[in-house]
């Protein structure tokens with residue numbers, strides 16, 4: 381994409397989710413014409429499942445016919461944290477395979493110029509030397525990836541982003557089905573409100589790299605405009621920026637202002653111990669990039685959650701209502 385005025389139409393599937401709504405926030409708040417801001421003439425569409433159920437080919441086609449996108453950032457997916465993934469493995473595989481096939485093939489049929497799909501560092505093999513980098517994806521069992529096929533067979537400019545663990549405003553804060561940070565923020569918030577203990581699942585020892593959704597949004601916009609290769613790019617903070625789940629819980633306790641009893645339930649699963657990923661490729665391409673410090677980003681996320689508790693995605697509330 382050039383930096384000049386354009387008639388590009390960028391369709392963001394999953395535009396109402398954690399990552400999609402962060403891209404919307406960045407596009408709407410950065411100065412027009414700046415590196416991450418909207419460009420004159422550009423149209424951005426942030427689609428939800430109400431625009432089309434992407435599991436359905438006809439609905440997917442109708443949405444593409446309606447918006448006529450020239451570019452797609454594909455984030456629409458059935459998403460969940462460790463426990464939900466373990467519980468509904470097959471549903472995840474089937475639904476996301478359907479969604480990805482529908483979106484990529486409809487994009488191809490509509491001659492979309494560029495697609496960025498979203499992988500996750502979960503696609504890497506389990507037994508691998510760290511840090512992960514982009515060449516290690518295929519060193520273990522094969523995974524569902526279509527970008528190579530579309531490029532090889534049809535010459536499509538379809539690529540993928542591989543974010544590490546994302547958090548920020550508009551996340552899914554469900555107590556059981558969410559990722560670790562939003563789940564713990566909600567738990568800690570309730571513990572403070574109800575004067576009950578704050579209990580963190582697992583040992584607190586696993587290490588993760590977390591990226592703030594507003595930082596990730598900028599990286600997606602960069603990848604859309606300035607990266608023209610088919611190979612995926614890991615979008616992450618540096619591999620030396622791992623934090624333990626205990627560090628996360630400590631930071632949440634501080635940000636929430638929780639002063640009660642706080643412990644770890646070591647009978648619950650920990651998941652993979654660590655999976656540090658290298659952002660060397662990203663940094664070599666983008667040049668300077670200022671990541672928001674973890675504690676600042678966490679504090680902003682907690683502030684957002686507290687201010688938006690009534691409307692946030694919290695699943696069942698403590699009293700059993702939804």
Ligand SMILES: NC(=O)c1ccc[n+]([C@@H]2O[C@H](COP(=O)([O-])OP(=O)(O)OC[C@H]3O[C@@H](n4cnc5c(N)ncnc54)[C@H](OP(=O)(O)O)[C@@H]3O)[C@@H](O)[C@H]2O)c1
Pocket residue numbers: 393394395396397398399400427428429430432433434435454455456457458459479498499500501542543544545546547550551552559
């Ligand atoms: N969160 C993370 O830590 C993380 C890390 C790495 C990669 N990723 C990847 O990033 C992408 C976006 O994740 P997210 O965290 O932003 O997810 P999210 O907050 O759960 O949002 C999911 C989005 O997908 C839409 N969607 C779900 N099922 C759909 C369907 N059948 N048809 C159409 N739209 C559907 C939802 O629309 P509604 O609002 O209408 O339900 C929502 O906009 C996913 O591919 C995920 O695997 C996430």
